[in-house]
Amino acid sequence: MSSRAFPGVGKSCLLLQFTDKRFQPVHDLTIGVEFGARMVTIDSRPIKLQIWDTAGQESFRSITRSYYRGAAGALLVYDITRRETFNHLASWLEDARQHANPNMTIMLIGNKCDLSHRRAVSKEEGEQFAKENGLLFLEASARTAQNVExxxxxxxxxILQNIQEGVVDVSNESFGIKQANVRPQGQPGGRDGSVSTGGGCCS
Incomplete structure (x- = not known):
């Protein structure tokens, strides 16, 4: 899974809140790419999420593009208090669609919803952008942990639903899915049903 976006929108803070359950108010801008991972259970199946946190600065864009390849999913993040971060979404999304697998799942996140008194982008605008572009959507707060999980x-x-419906070919690693020992029935999952989704990036 990968994250992408304008710098300073809180991508790294979202990842830290998800993996370590903590908020770091002062966070240096990501240089290049950072990595996080966490085991979760979905439909009684253990899944390891491998998450690449990529830099939002334009100077790193060519490097971070390579992390779209092999990503099963991506988080596209903007800051609800900074209109310019929302205005750049179309450019980041075009990048993702151009360099990623066409079946990659993309979640649009409006971060910093705890700062609603400073809101510059309405929730309806985020929902509309997501709907027009076939994205999942949530507003979240890395500070309060609202909707991060x-x-x-x-x-x-x-992503798991796409695997079960055959939209994603788990035997093709370019889809960003790795199984721990394939079951004899050919079902997704390992001996214990585990599936690893990752190899991608987040913004």
Missing amino acids: EAFIKTATK
Whole structure:
């Protein structure tokens, strides 16, 4: 799974809240790519989410593009208090669609919803952008943890659904899915039903 977006929208803070259950108010801008992972359970199946946190600065864009390849999902993040971050979504989304697998699941996150008194982008605008572009959508807060868990789990659930419906070919590693020992019946999952989704990035 991968994250992408304008710098300073809180991508790294979202990842830290999801993996470590903590908020770091002062966070240096991501240089290049950072990595996080966490085991979750979806439909009684253990799944390891491997998450690449990519830099939002334009100077790193060519590097971070390579992390779209092999990503099963991506989180596209904007800051609800900064209109310019929302205005750049179309560019980041075009990048993702151009360099990623066409069946990659993309979740749009409006971060910093705890700062609603400083809101510059309405929730309806985020919902509309997501609807027009076939994206999942949530507003979240890395500070309060509101909807952070839900954003990652909802994305992973959609990826698992795509596997079960045959939209994603688990035998093709370019889809960003790795199984731990394939079951004899050919069902997704390992001996214990585990599936690893990752190899991608987040913004």
